[in-house]
Structures are given as structure tokens and as C-alpha cells.
Amino acid sequence: AGAALVRMRVDEAPAGAAEGDPGVLRGLRIGIVDDGQGVALALRGALEEHAVRAEVVSGADAGFDGIVDLSALRAGQEPVLPTAFPGYRRALTGGVGRLVLGSTPGSGLHGFARSAALEFPDTLIRAVDLHPKEDPSRMAAQLLSELCDRGGGLASVGYTAQGVRITRRPAAAPLPPSVETPGVALARSVLGPGSVVLLTGGARGITARTAVALARATGCHVELVGRTPEPVGQGDGFVHAGDRVALRAALIGSGLRTPAEIEAAASRILAEREVRATLAALAGVAASVRYHCADVTDAQAVRAVVAGVRARHGRLDGIVHGAGTLRDGLLRDKEPAAFTEVFTTKVAGARNLAAAAAEHGSSPAPAFLALFGSVAGVYGNRGQSDYAAANDALDGLALTWAESFPGRVLSVDWGPWAAGAGGMVTPELERAYARRGVPLISPEAGTDAFLAELAYGGDVQVVLVAEGGADHE
Ligand SMILES: NC(=O)c1ccc[n+]([C@@H]2O[C@H](COP(=O)([O-])OP(=O)(O)OC[C@H]3O[C@@H](n4cnc5c(N)ncnc54)[C@H](OP(=O)(O)O)[C@@H]3O)[C@@H](O)[C@H]2O)c1
Structure with a gap:
């Protein structure tokens, strides 16, 4: 009957805090794709405090040092993919060094980020699940810390309602043995x-x-x-x-x-x-x-x-x-x-x-x-x-x-x-x-x-x- 299969569940696991000095972003040009909920504006404010040239833009594109796409968070938003793909492609092939994607369940952005990160190992690429009830200024702080965090190599993270940074990892979870076929x-x-x-x-x-x-x-x-x-x-x-x-x-x-x-x-x-x-x-x-x-x-x-x-x-x-x-x-x-x-x-x-x-x-x-x-x-x-x-x-x-x-x-x-x-x-x-x-x-x-x-x-x-x-x- 061939080799047995391994069954895994995908569970949340603590990811450790994102670490980085916002000083590394000084003077960079960061485009923020608007969420219409105030997160983009809060992030722009936080970036400007660190002397970053931040602007709110309508879509991801080349010509920036970094892009933070928050369009998934828009109210009544159509799915981000596949529409956003051409902009991500232009950004990545055009030398954008940091691509952070605010994600919601079912967007597929984590799978995209995991793959893109393998193809662009020198680029910081990360999908981030933000908690929908979180306060915009706290979300902005989370996104800022992701933008300057180069460590860990994680392409996929999330924040819980308590603000804890997590990732998702498969772990063995066999079914209980049974007598029936x-x-x-x-x-x-x-x-x-x-x-x-x-x-x-x-x-x-x-x-x-x-x-x-x-x-x-x-x-x-x-x-x-x-x-x-x-x-x-x-x-x-x-x-x-x-x-x-x-x-x-x-x-x-x-x-x-x-x-x-x-x-x-x-x-x-x-x-x-x-x-x-x-x-x-x-x-x-x-x-x-x-x-x-x-x-x-x-x-x-x-x-x-x-x-x-x-x-x-x-x-x-x-x-x-x-x-x-x-x-x-x-x-x-x-x-x-x-x-x-x-x-x-x-x-x-x-x-x-x-x-x-x-x-x-x-x-x-x-x-x-x-x-x-x-x-x-x-x-x-x-x-x-x-x-x-x-x-x-x-x-x-x-x-x-x-x-x-x-x-x-x-x-x-x-x-x-x-x-x-x-x-x-x-x-x-x-x-x-x-x-x-x-x-x-x-x-x-x-x-x-x-x-x-x-x-x-x-x-x-x-x-x-x-x-x-x-x-x-
Ligand atoms: N094989 C693997 O090792 C493997 C591993 C992981 C996951 N999977 C998943 O398992 C599923 C089946 O894969 P497979 O390997 O069996 O591939 P496959 O032999 O290429 O079968 C794909 C099937 O999808 C049908 N299909 C494709 N587009 C369709 C559309 N727009 N509307 C209706 N039917 C459509 C195809 O039939 P028509 O061409 O007649 O439309 C075909 O029956 C896929 O979802 C795949 O991602 C497979």
C-alpha cells in the first residue's frame, strides 16, 4: 500500500518580537497603500517621526525603497489577489527592498509572501495578519517594527488581539488509532x-x-x-x-x-x-x-x-x-x-x-x-x-x-x-x-x-x- 502518511495540523506558535531600529529607515521612500481605516495615516505619521519619506499611494509599484500594502484591510474590499499581483511584481523586480503586506484570512498573501521570499532572498518580504479590532496606532507600530526587522527570515507572521506576534507551523498530529477501516x-x-x-x-x-x-x-x-x-x-x-x-x-x-x-x-x-x-x-x-x-x-x-x-x-x-x-x-x-x-x-x-x-x-x-x-x-x-x-x-x-x-x-x-x-x-x-x-x-x-x-x-x-x-x- 506504499509508505504511510504523516498528518500535521497547522498551529499558531510564538514568533518572538520583531526587532530592528527604525533608524535604518531614515531617508528611505516608503509607499503605503491606503486601507481607508486610518492605519496608513497612522503609519505615515510614525514613519515621518523617524525621518522617513512616507506617502500614501493607490497601489504597490516600483520606484520606492519599501511598500506597505494595507488594501486588504479596506472595508468591503474585493480580494487583493489576483488584482494586486502586477504591482507586486513590478515592485519586486524593480528593486523595492521591503514589501510588507497587511493580510486578512483567505487573502492568500501568506502563500504569496512565502514564495516571493524564496525568489528574492535579499528583499524583506512579509505578510502580516493584523487583528481587525486593533487600534490603528498600535497596528502602525506593529507594521513599523516589521518594516525594520530583517531577522528571523519569517515571511509570514500575525498579531493576536493581545498584540502577541505569532507565526503558523505544521506539527505532527496523528489521528487516534481505530479498529474499523x-x-x-x-x-x-x-x-x-x-x-x-x-x-x-x-x-x-x-x-x-x-x-x-x-x-x-x-x-x-x-x-x-x-x-x-x-x-x-x-x-x-x-x-x-x-x-x-x-x-x-x-x-x-x-x-x-x-x-x-x-x-x-x-x-x-x-x-x-x-x-x-x-x-x-x-x-x-x-x-x-x-x-x-x-x-x-x-x-x-x-x-x-x-x-x-x-x-x-x-x-x-x-x-x-x-x-x-x-x-x-x-x-x-x-x-x-x-x-x-x-x-x-x-x-x-x-x-x-x-x-x-x-x-x-x-x-x-x-x-x-x-x-x-x-x-x-x-x-x-x-x-x-x-x-x-x-x-x-x-x-x-x-x-x-x-x-x-x-x-x-x-x-x-x-x-x-x-x-x-x-x-x-x-x-x-x-x-x-x-x-x-x-x-x-x-x-x-x-x-x-x-x-x-x-x-x-x-x-x-x-x-x-x-x-x-x-x-x-
Ligand atoms: N498531484 C499532486 O501531487 C498534488 C499535490 C498537492 C496538491 N494537489 C492538488 O490536488 C488537486 C488535483 O491535482 P492533480 O494533481 O490531480 O492535477 P490534474 O491531474 O491536473 O487535475 C486537475 C483537475 O482540475 C480540473 N480543472 C482544472 N481547471 C478547472 C476549471 N477551471 N474548472 C473545472 N475543472 C478544472 C481538470 O480537468 P479539466 O482539465 O478537464 O478541466 C483536472 O480534472 C489540485 O487542486 C492540486 O492543487 C495535487
């Missing part, structure tokens, strides 16, 4: 007969593995969402081309010429094959299976899918948001459109699903909403500022939604799965992990751990990595 416990306690589970991204990759495992354990109805059109007929006419390399050759043979055309056609055929294989696997174990071709970033489409499920089954018991995309690249090369795609697939997708699922009307309340996140959000990752921001946002949203959602909300931050699971870890990436000695999650261990989490877990955010995997972060 997770699948049996899940079928008995969470997903009884007639249960319905909707999985975005569930026709492919690790979420498809999850769908099959859920159906096998509980016999539930399965509803899948993805952008790939539902394949029609038995196959694709390239049966002898089993992988991407063989497909390329076959497609060239069929008359395709440009590399872009060939890659697009190969990706489409491989995606259709994966969808077809998942539907076939589910046909044998699920009470019923249906595929919906829909984009999770389209709120209306998500609402229609959820309404359709409830109209047909009279219920929706579990939701797994596994839809995600990668557009890896260093921040300096990252196109804003790529950042937006990666961020919104996860975050707008989750918002659309949570809103649609919560409005259950007279049908039973959903038992769970599970969001698939990544260790990239927890630790940050070079080349994944968009993906890390998105996954960190999911963690924050889960913590917020847990207080109001009618069922359990759970964010699972996965370590990398083995390529055999079919997901984002390609065979090439798998070899790179192997060279670094990073263990990967086997499909069986991953789906077992997820079933156990649903059956026995109670935390909102968990990190699940292959044994030994956490040592590499």
Missing part, C-alpha cells in the same frame, strides 16, 4: 446509503482516485466536474499511441503541423482518455456517475450543476474541490494572466462551490466541503507564487467558512503524489523528487488518508505528506 467508518457515519458526492477536477488526476475510493468504500453517487468535454464513443482513433510521445508522432502523421497544434491535440486526447477511464472505473463501484462539463470559475455554471444534482438526487452530501491548474514560473517571468488563472481556478472555484453548496434549502445540509490544497501554500515554493497564494487562500477561507458552513469544512494540503496517480506530478517531476530523496504519496496511501480524515478527523486544515516528506521543506 476508514472506508467502513465513513460509510457508517458520514456517507450512508444514497449519499451524493460532487468532485470538481474529479474526472482526472488525484481527485479521480479520490472519487473511485469514495465510491468503492461507500457506494455513493458520484458527480464530476471538469472543463474537458465529455468524450463520446469508444475511443479516439489513436489507440496505438499510448503516451504523449507516441501521440505527437501519430498527430504529425495525421497532418498536424505546428507544435502548438500538436501539443493542444495531444493534451485534449490524453484528457479525454483519462475522463473515459475514470467514468469506466466509477461505473463499477458508484451507485451512479455523471460528468458535467463546466468551468468552476463560472459562478452561474457551478450553481446550475449543484442545483441539477439536488433536483435529481434530492441531496448533496459531500463536495471535494480538486480543480486546479499549474503555470509554474519565476515571479519575474510570470504573466499576470497566468497568475490569475491559477489563483481563480482554486479560489473563485471554491467560493462558487461553497456558496452554491451552503444554500441547501429543504434538502439535507452537506456533510462536508473538502478543498484540495498543497504544501506549496504552507511552505511557499520557488516558481509557484500563484499556486502557493491560491492554496494558502483556500486554507484561510476554510478556517473562515468553518464558522458558518452547514457541514464540516476541511482543507487538505497534500505533499506530492506519485506520478502513477495521474496528477500534476509527471514522470519527469517524479524523477526530480527521487533525485532529491523526496518521498511521494502512493495513490492507495493518499486515498486511505483522505477517507480516514473524513471519518475521524476534526481539524479544518491538515497537511498530509509521505513519511519523511516534511523533512525536505
Whole structure:
């Protein structure tokens, strides 16, 4: 069944006070993006007392020695990301030496800061959770101390209501041992007969593995969402081309010429094959299976899918948001459109699903909403500022939604799965992990751990990595 997984919870830990002499800022030019609540003005005043040239600006940009972005604190503020990304990119690539981001839960700014700090090791980059009830002058003092603190290397901190500086760290938190298998416990306690589970991204990759495992354990109805059109007929006419390399050759043979055309056609055929294989696997174990071709970033489409499920089954018991995309690249090369795609697939997708699922009307309340996140959000990752921001946002949203959602909300931050699971870890990436000695999650261990989490877990955010995997972060 492969190596066991390590389960971690992400807990608050004291971070020690920020230390630094505001004198180091003397004469510097600091831009403060306004919060409209008086914090920017208080910070400007505090900076001017230390002979800093501080000005309130409308957005982050190059041309400053430091930027403090407080736009997340604005009342009724639209999410800061992805809109703020181009300004952060200009600031970081334009030589701004200090970037401090005032953060609110679910903004994703911590994941962004953790990744950006790895790509710009000489720049002070830090996301700071400010306590919403804190007095503006105290917040300004906290931000001032962050701006001149170069020690510790922390990219992610927060302040409690008592003004204590904290950070968040994963720590081992195994589930208690149990006599039942997770699948049996899940079928008995969470997903009884007639249960319905909707999985975005569930026709492919690790979420498809999850769908099959859920159906096998509980016999539930399965509803899948993805952008790939539902394949029609038995196959694709390239049966002898089993992988991407063989497909390329076959497609060239069929008359395709440009590399872009060939890659697009190969990706489409491989995606259709994966969808077809998942539907076939589910046909044998699920009470019923249906595929919906829909984009999770389209709120209306998500609402229609959820309404359709409830109209047909009279219920929706579990939701797994596994839809995600990668557009890896260093921040300096990252196109804003790529950042937006990666961020919104996860975050707008989750918002659309949570809103649609919560409005259950007279049908039973959903038992769970599970969001698939990544260790990239927890630790940050070079080349994944968009993906890390998105996954960190999911963690924050889960913590917020847990207080109001009618069922359990759970964010699972996965370590990398083995390529055999079919997901984002390609065979090439798998070899790179192997060279670094990073263990990967086997499909069986991953789906077992997820079933156990649903059956026995109670935390909102968990990190699940292959044994030994956490040592590499
Ligand atoms: N594999 C890993 O090692 C790993 C590690 C950590 C976290 N995760 C997370 O696990 C989830 C699944 O990853 P995976 O590795 O299985 O990747 P994958 O094979 O690329 O699967 C991603 C899925 O998302 C769907 N999707 C993408 N954009 C969508 C959109 N806008 N609307 C609807 N569906 C969309 C894709 O289907 P279409 O292309 O048909 O739309 C596909 O089914 C992701 O959230 C990922 O971040 C994976």
C-alpha cells in the first residue's frame, strides 16, 4: 500500500518580537497603500517621526525603497489577489527592498509572501495578519517594527488581539488509532446509503482516485466536474499511441503541423482518455456517475450543476474541490494572466462551490466541503507564487467558512503524489523528487488518508505528506 502518511495540523506558535531600529529607515521612500481605516495615516505619521519619506499611494509599484500594502484591510474590499499581483511584481523586480503586506484570512498573501521570499532572498518580504479590532496606532507600530526587522527570515507572521506576534507551523498530529477501516467508518457515519458526492477536477488526476475510493468504500453517487468535454464513443482513433510521445508522432502523421497544434491535440486526447477511464472505473463501484462539463470559475455554471444534482438526487452530501491548474514560473517571468488563472481556478472555484453548496434549502445540509490544497501554500515554493497564494487562500477561507458552513469544512494540503496517480506530478517531476530523496504519496496511501480524515478527523486544515516528506521543506 506504499509508505504511510504523516498528518500535521497547522498551529499558531510564538514568533518572538520583531526587532530592528527604525533608524535604518531614515531617508528611505516608503509607499503605503491606503486601507481607508486610518492605519496608513497612522503609519505615515510614525514613519515621518523617524525621518522617513512616507506617502500614501493607490497601489504597490516600483520606484520606492519599501511598500506597505494595507488594501486588504479596506472595508468591503474585493480580494487583493489576483488584482494586486502586477504591482507586486513590478515592485519586486524593480528593486523595492521591503514589501510588507497587511493580510486578512483567505487573502492568500501568506502563500504569496512565502514564495516571493524564496525568489528574492535579499528583499524583506512579509505578510502580516493584523487583528481587525486593533487600534490603528498600535497596528502602525506593529507594521513599523516589521518594516525594520530583517531577522528571523519569517515571511509570514500575525498579531493576536493581545498584540502577541505569532507565526503558523505544521506539527505532527496523528489521528487516534481505530479498529474499523476508514472506508467502513465513513460509510457508517458520514456517507450512508444514497449519499451524493460532487468532485470538481474529479474526472482526472488525484481527485479521480479520490472519487473511485469514495465510491468503492461507500457506494455513493458520484458527480464530476471538469472543463474537458465529455468524450463520446469508444475511443479516439489513436489507440496505438499510448503516451504523449507516441501521440505527437501519430498527430504529425495525421497532418498536424505546428507544435502548438500538436501539443493542444495531444493534451485534449490524453484528457479525454483519462475522463473515459475514470467514468469506466466509477461505473463499477458508484451507485451512479455523471460528468458535467463546466468551468468552476463560472459562478452561474457551478450553481446550475449543484442545483441539477439536488433536483435529481434530492441531496448533496459531500463536495471535494480538486480543480486546479499549474503555470509554474519565476515571479519575474510570470504573466499576470497566468497568475490569475491559477489563483481563480482554486479560489473563485471554491467560493462558487461553497456558496452554491451552503444554500441547501429543504434538502439535507452537506456533510462536508473538502478543498484540495498543497504544501506549496504552507511552505511557499520557488516558481509557484500563484499556486502557493491560491492554496494558502483556500486554507484561510476554510478556517473562515468553518464558522458558518452547514457541514464540516476541511482543507487538505497534500505533499506530492506519485506520478502513477495521474496528477500534476509527471514522470519527469517524479524523477526530480527521487533525485532529491523526496518521498511521494502512493495513490492507495493518499486515498486511505483522505477517507480516514473524513471519518475521524476534526481539524479544518491538515497537511498530509509521505513519511519523511516534511523533512525536505
Ligand atoms: N498531484 C499532486 O501531487 C498534488 C499535490 C498537492 C496538491 N494537489 C492538488 O490536488 C488537486 C488535483 O491535482 P492533480 O494533481 O490531480 O492535477 P490534474 O491531474 O491536473 O487535475 C486537475 C483537475 O482540475 C480540473 N480543472 C482544472 N481547471 C478547472 C476549471 N477551471 N474548472 C473545472 N475543472 C478544472 C481538470 O480537468 P479539466 O482539465 O478537464 O478541466 C483536472 O480534472 C489540485 O487542486 C492540486 O492543487 C495535487
